[in-house]
Amino acid sequence: MASVTFDTHKFVRRLREAGFQENQAEALTEALRFALEDSELVTRKDLQIELAPIKSDLTVVKWMLGLLLGGVAALVLKSFF
Known part of the structure; x- marks a missing residue:
């Protein structure tokens, strides 16, 4: 510190x-x-070290949500067309 x-x-x-x-x-x-x-x-460096895992987890969640929405969109399009 x-x-x-x-x-x-x-x-x-x-x-x-x-x-x-x-x-x-x-x-x-x-x-x-x-x-x-x-x-x-707490310094800026301390915060960056502590928040790094959270940022990486958020990146994974964003990708998972994107894939999920893509899958749902594909199913909706398949059912109507």
């Missing part, structure tokens, strides 16, 4: 500039850092 780079010093500095007190800014930064560490991020 991917990891997120988080500049805590820059974040605290921006919070301080926005009017937060030092202890509030540090507490919020720590809480956000812990939340980001605990989260499992």
